[in-house]
Amino acid sequence: MSRLCIHSVTTKPWSTEVCIQQFSRAGAGGITLWRYNLEGRDPADVGRQARDAGLDIVSLCRGGFFPAASGNDRQKAIDDNRLCIEQAHALGAPLIVLVCGAVPGQYLVESRKQIADGIAAVLPDAEAAGVRLAIEPLHPMYADDRSAVNTMRQAHEICDALGSPAHLGIAADVYHVWWDPELQSQIQRAGDTKRLFAFHICDWKTPTTDFLNDRGLMGEGCIPIREISDWVDATGFTGHREVEIFSTQYWAMDQSEWLARITEAYKGVYGSADTP
Amino acid sequence: MSRLCIHSVTTKPWSTEVCIQQFSRAGAGGITLWRYNLEGRDPADVGRQARDAGLDIVSLCRGGFFPAASGNDRQKAIDDNRLCIEQAHALGAPLIVLVCGAVPGQYLVESRKQIADGIAAVLPDAEAAGVRLAIEPLHPMYADDRSAVNTMRQAHEICDALGSPAHLGIAADVYHVWWDPELQSQIQRAGDTKRLFAFHICDWKTPTTDFLNDRGLMGEGCIPIREISDWVDATGFTGHREVEIFSTQYWAMDQSEWLARITEAYKGVYGSADTP
Numbered sequence: 001m002s003r004l005c006i007h008s009v010t011t012k013p014w015s016t017e018v019c020i021q022q023f024s025r026a027g028a029g030g031i032t033l034w035r036y037n038l039e040g041r042d043p044a045d046v047g048r049q050a051r052d053a054g055l056d057i058v059s060l061c062r063g064g065f066f067p068a069a070s071g072n073d074r075q076k077a078i079d080d081n082r083l084c085i086e087q088a089h090a091l092g093a094p095l096i097v098l099v100c101g102a103v104p105g106q107y108l109v110e111s112r113k114q115i116a117d118g119i120a121a122v123l124p125d126a127e128a129a130g131v132r133l134a135i136e137p138l139h140p141m142y143a144d145d146r147s148a149v150n151t152m153r154q155a156h157e158i159c160d161a162l163g164s165p166a167h168l169g170i171a172a173d174v175y176h177v178w179w180d181p182e183l184q185s186q187i188q189r190a191g192d193t194k195r196l197f198a199f200h201i202c203d204w205k206t207p208t209t210d211f212l213n214d215r216g217l218m219g220e221g222c223i224p225i226r227e228i229s230d231w232v233d234a235t236g237f238t239g240h241r242e243v244e245i246f247s248t249q250y251w252a253m254d255q256s257e258w259l260a261r262i263t264e265a266y267k268g269v270y271g272s273a274d275t276p
Numbered sequence: 277m278s279r280l281c282i283h284s285v286t287t288k289p290w291s292t293e294v295c296i297q298q299f300s301r302a303g304a305g306g307i308t309l310w311r312y313n314l315e316g317r318d319p320a321d322v323g324r325q326a327r328d329a330g331l332d333i334v335s336l337c338r339g340g341f342f343p344a345a346s347g348n349d350r351q352k353a354i355d356d357n358r359l360c361i362e363q364a365h366a367l368g369a370p371l372i373v374l375v376c377g378a379v380p381g382q383y384l385v386e387s388r389k390q391i392a393d394g395i396a397a398v399l400p401d402a403e404a405a406g407v408r409l410a411i412e413p414l415h416p417m418y419a420d421d422r423s424a425v426n427t428m429r430q431a432h433e434i435c436d437a438l439g440s441p442a443h444l445g446i447a448a449d450v451y452h453v454w455w456d457p458e459l460q461s462q463i464q465r466a467g468d469t470k471r472l473f474a475f476h477i478c479d480w481k482t483p484t485t486d487f488l489n490d491r492g493l494m495g496e497g498c499i500p501i502r503e504i505s506d507w508v509d510a511t512g513f514t515g516h517r518e519v520e521i522f523s524t525q526y527w528a529m530d531q532s533e534w535l536a537r538i539t540e541a542y543k544g545v546y547g548s549a550d551t552p
Contacts (some may be wrong), residue, residue, distance in 0.1 A: 079350055104482040104498040108455065141417040143455035144482045144498045179384065179419035179426055206380040206420045208487060222380040222420045 003105065004266050005030030005058045005240035007200075008037050011255045016046060022256065023051035026263050030240045031055045033091065035062070035084065043090035048112035051092065058240050059171075059198055060084065060093040063133065065101035066118025069113040075115060077101070081122045089129040095197055096126070097171045098135050102148040116158050119168065127167050134171035134197040135159065139179075141211060152177055152186035159195055169195035172232065173244065175202050175215060178223040184231050191235020199232050201225055201269075202245045213248045218265040226269050241266070278506040280542050281306030281334045281516035282516070283314050283476075287531045288522075292322060298532065300329035302539050306516045307331045309367065311338070312362065319366035327368065334516050335447075335474055336360065336369040339409065341377035342366045342394025343387040343424065350390060353377070357398045365405040371473055372402070373410050387424035392434050392508040395444065403443050410447035411435065415455075417487060428462035435471055445471030449520065450509065451478050451491060454499040458505050462550055467511020475508050477501055477545075478521045489524045494541040502545050 006028050008019045016037040023031050028038030031050055038046060050057050063084040068074045081096075088096050100115045102108070119133065126133050135155040138147035149155055155170045162168055170190050177183055190196035208214050218225050229241065243262055250258050282304050284295045292313040299307050307326055314322060326333050337503035339360040344350045357372075364372050376391045378384070395409065402409050411431040414423035427433055431446045438444055446466050454461055479497030484490050494501050505517065519538055526534050 107503075108457070111458075133383060139416065140455040141415065141484075144480055144484075151457070154457055179416040181384070181388075181427070181430055204420055208417075208420075211484060211487075224383060227383075 001027045001263065001266060002029035003240050004028045004055070005032055005242040006262065007032045007061065007242060007244040009034045009061070010243055010245045010262065011259060014255050016041065017049065018070065020050050020053050020055060022214070022259055024055055026259050028263070029056055030058040030242070032058045032242050032244070033060055033093065034036035035060065035087065038087055038091070043087050043141065044092075047057065047090070047092035050189050055092060056240070057093045058242060059097050059134070060088040060091060061097045063096045064098035064147075067101045067103045067114040069103055069106065069233035070181070074118065078118055078121045081118065082125050085122065085125050085129050085131050088131045089118050093131070095132045095134055097198060098133055098137060100135060100149045102143060102145055104144050108143065112154070115149060116161060119158065120162055123162060123164050123168060127164060131168050132169060132197055134169050136171040136173060137176055139176040151180055151182070152190065152200045153182060156186065156189060156193070156195075159193070165193065165195060169197035172196060173200035173202075174223050174225055174228050175200070175204060178204065178228065183228065187228075187231045188235060191237065193276045196232065196235060196237050197239075198242060199229070199237065199239060200242045200244045201229070210248065213246045215236065215245045215247050217245060217261060218243070218269050229269070241270070277303045277539065277542060278305035279516050280304045280539070281308055281332070281518040282538065283308045283310065283337065283428050283518060283520040285310050285337070286519055286538065287535060288527050290531050291543065292317065292360045293325065296326050298517065298535055300331055302535050304539070305332055306334040306518070308334045308520070309336055309365065311336065313366070314363055319363050320368075323366070323368035325501065330436045332370045332516070333367060334518060335371035335373050335410070336364040336367060337373045337384065338375050339372045340374035340423075341376045343379045343390040345379055345382065350394065352395055354397045357394065361398065361401050361405050361407050362487060364407045369407070371408045371410055371495055373412050373474060375412055375414060376423045376425045378419060378421055379508065380420050384424045388430070391425060392437060395434065396438055399438060399440050399444060403440060405452050408443050408473055410430060410444060410445050412447040412449060413452055415452040425460070427458070429458060432462065432465060432471075435469070436483050441469065441471060445473035447476065448475035449474070449476035449478075450499050450504050451480060454480065454504065459504065463504075463507045465510060467513065472508065472511055472513050474518060475505070475515060476518045477505070478519065486524065489522045491521045491523050493521065493526070493537060494519070494545050505545070517546070540542055
């Protein structure tokens, strides 16, 4: 399962160290760490631990949240993203995922402008640190307060406007984009422009009972994960399939059993063959 | 407030008769009835009651839900939509709003095909009855089981494919489409093609705690209702602004007080001037 990457937040009750140990033991090829995993720790140490356990560090989640009502708060967001870039560099994470942000009641066009301005401000830092930034379009149900960027097309538009193709790209999460009638063509476009930097998987349950923390395990929902994954691979993408599941229900389980269900579900989607 | 229309479901605890009486007394110009309002009643009688109370009957909610796993169930949906058309005709409602439907786990492209097939099947009945059909794009968070049509653009594509411009158009509900980066241009397109048949208002609360029944009253959320409304009016639209609010919270209130808050909020958005 060399292409299986698990987000630490998927087993949120576990400490950073236990995530590393258990993901490695379960046979995952990579780990994506969240910033809370670095609290009270030296990022370089965490990075060494993960690599010593045989895990690729796929990305650091998350930067972004650029829009704010005041210029002062927008500057704070930029400063925090610079700190995030430093942390990713120290950790040895080649990529930061950006949840772009939104301000309830502020026009989305204004938030989108502030997002582009914010990314433009930190992009030189990312380039200098050799850390890539991936804009993650978020599901439109998060347009009020989490992201004014809600489609792959919008993410492309920001990338087109800002340039820096080696360091600015897109993270596609099936949860956020599965409904999009343009999905296949926008994934293809991401391949053509070499800006598909990350691919996240989980599932959409019917019914979903919570806006944030009721994601499903692959196979228990309605997302055609394998089909979307095949579109992604058809672009030449050979990166990890990152399991990112926020779930109050699953966080309440024994996390070892939960991890076993994750690897089982991953095999269920991709079969035993895990090669590009 | 001649352009104010209220959906009966907005004051769900009230009977059909009380909705008609109270909406009229509150000064609304129109009412949109839901099909449950016709249960145990003669639609023609209900229509007379509403018109006698000085209310325009703006539409009947709702038809649609065309996709299904079996051909038998798809035929049942078509039959039910034909019944809905008969009911609208008897009621004197010039319009039916279509919530198009989706089947969890069925490819969205297949559901969209079944939707177009279903509409095509009932369109001759609608034409014969002089009842118009409005495709309502639903928010992408309902793509699993309520509608595979999630943007104005998709609704336009179905209209383009099926023709019948006098009888097939679009219902735009700010709750479903406010996030769409193409919203202004797609509203303009609806004006150019004369297919903007209905306009629904409410608000999006932050946080929203329930996927179905936590809509906000105009002004308490993040939707730029007046701006979107101005885009709609700029197309030449002179129809009603239909207040459609599903809310467990507001249904638990005294419904007279709730209705007073609705008219107050309507005036807050549109001012005292209610002319096109």
